[in-house]
Amino acid sequence: MLLDFSLIEDEGINEIESPLLSGVTQEPWPKDVKLYQPYELNQILLPDHANCLAVKTFLRMCHLNYEVVYKANAEAMSPTLKVPFIKAGQFVVANLEGIVQFVNGKGIMLTEKLDNEQKADMRAFMSLIHNVIENAELHICWADKLTYNRVTRVRHGSVYPWPLSYMQNWEKRSQVIKKLKALDWYNKTLDDVFAEVEACCEALNTRLDGKRYFFEEGPTELDALAFGHLSAILKTSLPRCELVSIVKKYPQLVDLVQRIRKEYF
Structure with missing residues (x-):
């Protein structure tokens, strides 16, 4: 695997797993x-594009420059072997949840108006x-032969x-x-996969319930994550269009995507 060590040549760069490390706050x-x-x-590819878009959206919601x-x-350079990751001062932080924790450690939170029950609800929907x-x-992208051969x-x-x-x-492909x-997803048929996605979209649609964001208090990392994946699905051209069709069944979710794109991009 090709490696680019230009990122880690600076002295004093640390990987970060928790914003509670000394000096972060x-x-x-x-x-x-x-x-x-x-x-x-x-x-x-679609999964990475979605996750990168989610992190960018979260940072924009926090009014943080990058x-x-x-x-x-980039994947090989990441401390978790996943993208995206950020280099902020002496810290290298990967994945949305890790970056959220890092930002929260600096006193910047999108969830400060939420109570504990709402925060638990938010984490459940993110999961x-x-x-x-x-x-x-x-x-x-990786198990469906048609998509793998034509796109992936x-x-x-x-x-x-x-x-x-x-x-x-x-x-x-072997890793994925x-x-x-391990997650019991490999042997699912495409119909099984699409049914799972539709049930998830139904749950998100019910939670949104006509609000501008998932919580009336304002946008949170849940909105950023949902936008990242739903927007990426709607914008990515694949030989199979079922995911796009499923998302479009829920006008509230499409409106959420359009609203966030207009307000933050």
Whole structure:
């Protein structure tokens, strides 16, 4: 796997698992925060695009500046081997939840007006999105042969020369399939996958219940995560269009996507 060590040549850079580490809360948001992700034009896949969009949306909701840096091997550079990740001062933080914790540690919170029950509700729905929609995206991109052959292997391997592209695709597909098997998602039929996604969208639609955001108090990381995945699904061209059709069954969810895009992008 190709590695780019330019990110970690600075002295004093630390991976961060919790914002409670000494020194995090005392420093303001750095002016030169960088968000690392794969190339959008010809490389990034639906699940990664959704997660990158979710993090960007969360940071914009918090009115925090960042610069996007595109790297072919962004995933390999990440401390969790997942994208996106940010470099903020001496800290390298990956994934939406980790970045939310890091931002919260600086006293910036989208959930400060929520009570404990609402926060638990928010976390439950975020878990639902991760466990259903994200796994469905992975299944379609890596386990469905039609999508894999027409889209996934072409885009994922586009930044590498042959035969490295073949090796990278094989390694990544093996990792994803292993994960899907562990989560009992690999053997699901496409009908099973689409049914799970529709049930998840139904739950999100019920929770939204005509409000501008999932909570009347204002946007939270749940809105950012839902926007990331729903927007990515609506905007990504795949040989199978069932995911788009499912999301479009719920005008409230489509309106949420359009509202957040208009307000924050």
